[in-house]
Amino acid sequence: DAGVTQSPTHLIKTRGQQVTLRCSPKSGHDTVSWYQQALGQGPQFIFQYYEEEERQRGNFPDRFSGHQFPNYSSELNVNALLLGDSALYLCASSLGRELDQPQHFGDGTRLSIL
Amino acid sequence: ILNVEQSPQSLHVQEGDSTNFTCSFPSSNFYALHWYRWETAKSPEALFVMTLNGDEKKKGRISATLNTKEGYSYLYIKGSQPEDSATYLCAFHSGYSTLTFGKGTMLLVSP
Numbered sequence: 001d002a003g004v005t006q007s008p009t010h011l012i013k014t015r016g017q018q019v020t021l022r023c024s025p026k027s028g029h030d031t032v033s034w035y036q037q038a039l040g041q042g043p044q045f046i047f048q049y050y051e052e053e054e055r056q057r058g059n060f061p062d063r064f065s066g067h068q069f070p071n072y073s074s075e076l077n078v079n080a081l082l083l084g085d086s087a088l089y090l091c092a093s094s095l096g097r098e099l100d101q102p103q104h105f106g107d108g109t110r111l112s113i114l
Numbered sequence: 115i116l117n118v119e120q121s122p123q124s125l126h127v128q129e130g131d132s133t134n135f136t137c138s139f140p141s142s143n144f145y146a147l148h149w150y151r152w153e154t155a156k157s158p159e160a161l162f163v164m165t166l167n168g169d170e171k172k173k174g175r176i177s178a179t180l181n182t183k184e185g186y187s188y189l190y191i192k193g194s195q196p197e198d199s200a201t202y203l204c205a206f207h208s209g210y211s212t213l214t215f216g217k218g219t220m221l222l223v224s225p
């Protein structure tokens with residue numbers, strides 16, 4: 001039973017570039033959420049995708065966008081990268097949109113901006 | 115902006131000690147409270163999702179209680195083992211919001 005998988009594991013970019021991170025949810029899950037964890041902070045919610053649409057969004061600028069595919073996998077895109085975007089990006093999947101279900105997390109993508 | 119506070123920030127105990135951490139959250143519009151364990155170089159693992167005031171949940175040596183009226187949850191570990199070393203995160207959901215995480219409590223258990 002495959003868990004949540006994220007790629008790549010690590011990524012180094014420079015300011016102004018664009019990046020795409022990928023996530024495959026746990027088998028049987030249909031909802032994907034993305035989180036950003038900066039150093040010393042807890043994970044911060046970016047957005048949630050369900051039925052290929054963004055359903056909820058946290059306090060992140062439009063530079064952060066996403067997509068969900070028919071197979072429930074998801075991408076997170078960040079444009080015009082800033083130094084402050086350096087963080088661990090976590091993907092979590094669940095069955096259904098409701099947040100009274102546990103989130104199943106991937107190992108994350110470590111993004112470093114130079 | 116919802117405020118979720120966890121204390122202590124870090125904790126160092128000896129093997130066999132019992133320990134507990136606190137998660138404080140807004141007492142209004144409560145919907146769910148999550149606890150996760152995050153070991154180094156691994157992904158966060160769900161421990162409990164609690165939805166009812168007075169709820170108590172248990173998983174092996176780990177248990178949690180919930181008080182939604184006063185806005186806090188306790189996580190207890192009985193007889194800590196080195197493999198319990200991890201960061202323990204709580205996350206609050208109000209029903210109108212997304213999951214808001216605390217900064218976590220980092221636990222180190224020495225043999």
